[in-house]
Amino acid sequence: MAIEIERKFLVEGDSWRSAVASKKRIRQAYLSNGGKAGVRIRIIDEERAKLTIKSKAKAGVKALSRSEFEYQVPLEDARAMLELRRGLIIDKVRHLVPAGGGRTWEIDVFAGEHEGLVLAEIELGSADEAVTLPEWIGREVTSDPRYSNAALAQGS
């Protein structure tokens, strides 16, 4: 079990692209999203797959911390599990950009239903860790439920 602390921002412009260290395609969907846990299946570069259980973020001023359990699963299983999804398949390319201090920006460029949306996330050691925001970082949406993966998967 790991505790995950992350902040999320809208991205403005394309200047971040020159700093990309690596990228991968992600297709994912939720098998469940009610109750206390979200259950997500994710296929990476159509080569490998992961099943993830995430506790729902607690309601409150800063909904930043939650528990996460993640397991590798066979690609064939994952493809079949996508058929058991609730809501949409999210299709995006995730770009990694070094953020300094050993941190990494994950910049997700969405395709399909969410074409045009670009989000940047950074995982931190604590909710109040200082972060230097590059010029391409736009409005913070960490606490905006419309930009959660779960909400995007519902097509809302």
Added chain:
Amino acid sequence: MAIEIERKFLVEGDSWRSAVASKKRIRQAYLSNGGKAGVRIRIIDEERAKLTIKSKAKAGVKALSRSEFEYQVPLEDARAMLELRRGLIIDKVRHLVPAGGGRTWEIDVFAGEHEGLVLAEIELGSADEAVTLPEWIGREVTSDPRYSNAALAQGS
């Protein structure tokens, strides 16, 4: 992925106990039970744990077939995941009794919320495979939604 065909019966009396080959304690709960899939965490003899994704049985005359994906997970993860459950923790001792023809009866003796309930299940190669029913087998409840693990977990 495996396709699971099973029939379920109420158990009458204790005469089956002399034929028990092995038994194990099972504690389990559902993380999710809506949509097209049930997500179950199961702890066996407090020694090992499994995470299982089952597609919901199709509505129809015989709701016997469904897909199942199962993964070993760390015991510590499983115990934490029980806290993310929806509904009750099911606590039961599962007894295995040889059924002939290479098949096995699984006889679940429930504790806690369902104290007094005893169910026998048998997994078959096809929905119309013949089964010899021992004298301790009572009413068939395969298609009775009240005896599904999901319904029992809801306390209904």
